Amino acid sequence: MRTLIKGGQVIDPGRMNQMADILIEDGKIHTIDVNLQPTLKNPESVTIIDAKGLIVCPGFIDLHVHFREPGFEYKETIATGVDSAVAGGFTTVCCMPNTNPVNDSQSITDFILRQAKIADKARVFPIGAITKGSKGEELAEIGELHQAGCVAISDDGIPVMNSLVMRRAMEYARAFDLPVIDHCEDSHLSAGGAMNEGFVSTELGIPGIPNAAEEVMVARNIFLAELTQSRLHLPHVSTIGSVRLLRDAKSRGVSVTAEACPHHFSLTEEAVRTFDTNAKMNPPLRTDADVQAVKGALKDGSIDVIATDHAPHAVHEKQRQFDNAPFGIIGLESALPLTLNLVEDGVLTIEQAIAKLTCEPARVFKLPFGTLALGADADVTLIDPKKSWTLDPSRLRSKSRNTPFAGWTMKGQVVKTLVGGRVVYEAE
Amino acid sequence: MSLKRKDLLSISSLSPEEIDLILEAAEPFKEVSGREIKKVPALRGKTVVNLFFEPSTRTSTSFELAAKRLSADVINFSPGSSSVVKGETLLDTARNIESMQADIIVLRHSSSGAAESLARHVRSSVINAGDGWHEHPTQGLLDLFTIKEKKGRLSGLSVAIVGDVAHSRVARSDIHALLKMGAEVRVVGPPTMIPAFIERMGVKVFSNFDAALPGVDVIIMLRLQLERQGRSLFPSMREYATLYGLNSERVQRTGTDLLVMHPGPINRGVEISHEVADSSQAAILDQVSNGVAVRMGLMYLLSQLQ
Numbered sequence: 114m115r116t117l118i119k120g121g122q123v124i125d126p127g128r129m130n131q132m133a134d135i136l137i138e139d140g141k142i143h144t145i146d147v148n149l150q151p152t153l154k155n156p157e158s159v160t161i162i163d164a165k166g167l168i169v170c171p172g173f174i175d176l177h178v179h180f181r182e183p184g185f186e187y188k189e190t191i192a193t194g195v196d197s198a199v200a201g202g203f204t205t206v207c208c209m210p211n212t213n214p215v216n217d218s219q220s221i222t223d224f225i226l227r228q229a230k231i232a233d234k235a236r237v238f239p240i241g242a243i244t245k246g247s248k249g250e251e252l253a254e255i256g257e258l259h260q261a262g263c264v265a266i267s268d269d270g271i272p273v274m275n276s277l278v279m280r281r282a283m284e285y286a287r288a289f290d291l292p293v294i295d296h297c298e299d300s301h302l303s304a305g306g307a308m309n310e311g312f313v314s315t316e317l318g319i320p321g322i323p324n325a326a327e328e329v330m331v332a333r334n335i336f337l338a339e340l341t342q343s344r345l346h347l348p349h350v351s352t353i354g355s356v357r358l359l360r361d362a363k364s365r366g367v368s369v370t371a372e373a374c375p376h377h378f379s380l381t382e383e384a385v386r387t388f389d390t391n392a393k394m395n396p397p398l399r400t401d402a403d404v405q406a407v408k409g410a411l412k413d414g415s416i417d418v419i420a421t422d423h424a425p426h427a428v429h430e431k432q433r434q435f436d437n438a439p440f441g442i443i444g445l446e447s448a449l450p451l452t453l454n455l456v457e458d459g460v461l462t463i464e465q466a467i468a469k470l471t472c473e474p475a476r477v478f479k480l481p482f483g484t485l486a487l488g489a490d491a492d493v494t495l496i497d498p499k500k501s502w503t504l505d506p507s508r509l510r511s512k513s514r515n516t517p518f519a520g521w522t523m524k525g526q527v528v529k530t531l532v533g534g535r536v537v538y539e540a541e
Numbered sequence: 542m543s544l545k546r547k548d549l550l551s552i553s554s555l556s557p558e559e560i561d562l563i564l565e566a567a568e569p570f571k572e573v574s575g576r577e578i579k580k581v582p583a584l585r586g587k588t589v590v591n592l593f594f595e596p597s598t599r600t601s602t603s604f605e606l607a608a609k610r611l612s613a614d615v616i617n618f619s620p621g622s623s624s625v626v627k628g629e630t631l632l633d634t635a636r637n638i639e640s641m642q643a644d645i646i647v648l649r650h651s652s653s654g655a656a657e658s659l660a661r662h663v664r665s666s667v668i669n670a671g672d673g674w675h676e677h678p679t680q681g682l683l684d685l686f687t688i689k690e691k692k693g694r695l696s697g698l699s700v701a702i703v704g705d706v707a708h709s710r711v712a713r714s715d716i717h718a719l720l721k722m723g724a725e726v727r728v729v730g731p732p733t734m735i736p737a738f739i740e741r742m743g744v745k746v747f748s749n750f751d752a753a754l755p756g757v758d759v760i761i762m763l764r765l766q767l768e769r770q771g772r773s774l775f776p777s778m779r780e781y782a783t784l785y786g787l788n789s790e791r792v793q794r795t796g797t798d799l800l801v802m803h804p805g806p807i808n809r810g811v812e813i814s815h816e817v818a819d820s821s822q823a824a825i826l827d828q829v830s831n832g833v834a835v836r837m838g839l840m841y842l843l844s845q846l847q
């Protein structure tokens with residue numbers, strides 16, 4: 114099986130940015146060079162993909178998705194989740210353990226991997242729970258989760274409030290070199306909150322979640338990572354204070370990495386003014402100062418990765434009143450154009466933007482993907498960076514529709530997605 | 542002139558002209574309420590549904606009376622709020638009410654934004670009778686009406702709003718209403734009860750009640766929700782009464798012919814002393830009767846549109 118991706122601008126961040134052809138053989142990157150076609154042996158047996166005018170880059174990696182299987186299949190299944198992933202250009206996703214039951218055991222991890230294999234689209238790597246049932250009390254069987262294939266541990270959705278439990282988790286995870294991800298939110302400070310605490314929450318009379326609810330936990334986790342010499346990964350960084358703490362920690366050499374979500378650099382708390390429950394997520398949309406700080410941190414590398422925190426919820430759940438609606442939005446199919454907006458705005462170069470979606474997340478979780486190196490698995494995404502389209506929620510591949518970007522004009526479209534050399538998505 | 546909107550959801554969305562219009566429309570209905578036969582046929586044949594997800598005898602009675610004095614058919618509907626998942630029922634209930642051909646739905650709900658989302662889903666006019674901590678626009682209007690009646694004007698007055706501003710829809714509607722009509726607003730309370738950046742609304746913030754008093758023409762005392770003590774918003778009722786209660790001494794300190802208001806029901810001896818509550822300066826009962834007139838005026842205007 115050979116495929117030639119012909120005439121595209123190949124961007125493999127840090128390695129290559131030029132017009133070139135890519136020859137894929139047996140699911141691996143075989144050769145990359147200018148004008149490969151005339152050199153092919155048995156050219157009639159090669160599938161040609163015309164990439165003229167397109168960017169050809171490694172398949173995207175999302176370190177933070179919530180596929181709702183097992184337990185909440187009405188929101189998303191692993192099958193619909195990976196469908197949505199490849200439509201967004203993602204070839205690898207890491208799914209959080211807050212399913213029902215929680216992924217705190219080998220058998221749930223096995224189940225997720227089995228479902229992913231059946232779906233056979235994007236690569237799926239489960240994230241195991243830190244504590245049994247994500248209750249924040251006793252450690253989950255982290256060693257067995259690791260053996261079963263979990264690539265990190267987290268109780269995401271819920272913070273590990275007990276600092277001693279977190280300390281022990283970090284220490285224990287070190288034995289398996291697993292990154293620890295804490296949903297940074299002091300649940301006492303955020304109790305009852307439904308949006309950012311600020312002028313908008315004051316005007317709307319919606320209970321607020323202050324920046325400090327995130328920042329005190331970011332600070333705690335950084336100190337614990339320092340104490341335990343473990344790998345800390347900070348999800349969905351949303352505040353100016355978290356960015357400050359992160360920068361300080363990195364400058365002191367603490368082993369900490371971080372991600373930002375497209376919604377946190379694309380929207381502010383103003384989006385809540387219409388009481389739109391699709392603008393409700395946790396951490397909440399913050400102020401413009403916070404958005405600028407997150408962008409600045411993406412630019413200077415303090416924030417390593419762009420991850421979606423793809424969190425599907427059914428229409429009837431998001432139809433509840435704002436304070437009672439669940440937190441979270443879907444994000445896989447809007448991540449690319451929102452990230453490209455950062456390029457348009459001069460925050461990132463195109464290479465940096467692609468790096469935040471490919472080699473950077475691969476580095477953070479030590480995954481052998483996100484590269485077009487010779488011999489690597491041919492996970493490739495083809496992008497038309499100029500193509501404009503309107504986001505119509507009913508046309509998304511995800512099972513859910515909870516996006517605040519409905520009706521937005523998006524610039525930049527995924528044209529084709531390949532996993533292991535096989536086309537798993539093609540734009541209509 | 543008529544009100545060119547289907548619903549009344551907030552004061553923040555009203556223009557000063559619209560506020561004037563509603564206050565003027567209330568005027569003749571105040572007179573009606575003083576008559577022997579307190580009824581006019583303005584809403585004959587119309588249906589008003591009082592949909593109260595939160596119990597509030599005071600407000601629902603006022604709306605009921607207003608609708609009945611306008612000769613409307615009134616249905617009171619108070620779905621239990623504890624047994625059902627809030628919000629899911631709101632939209633389900635809304636669809637049921639639509640099919641009853643309600644002309645006006647009066648909604649009280651514990652969630653901020655509930656009235657806006659109901660209004661989006663029904664053809665009926667929606668009047669927000671209080672949504673979460675967000676707004677209680679008819680309270681704001683009746684407070685304006687009462688102040689104007691007693692002081693002869695709104696513009697240039699200095700009004701203090703005292704108490705748990707953070708958790709008060711009355712405070713938010715009053716602030717918007719007073720500022721739009723040209724009054725100066727001071728909010729007073731312990732910092733635990735003053736929400737973030739409220740000064741950006743255009744008010745002055747005081748944590749010392751006495752410092753806020755000089756020159757104040759009107760004081761609106763907010764009801765203290767006693768259960769908030771457990772949430773570290775204030776240490777004790779005794780201390781709250783000392784620091785933020787309105788007594789005769791503080792009334793003196795304003796140096797003006799002070800008007801005292803309260804949306805009710807009063808915690809006597811906590812936010813307001815007996816003497817002050819029963820004094821001639823207190824307009825608390827006028828607020829109640831004006832509430833009916835203002836709601837009549839509003840329903841009349843909304844029905845004109847249909």
Ligand SMILES: [Zn+2]
Pocket residue numbers: 269270271296297348349395396
């Ligand atoms: Zn989280």
Ligand SMILES: [Zn+2]
Pocket residue numbers: 177179209269270422424
């Ligand atoms: Zn998450």
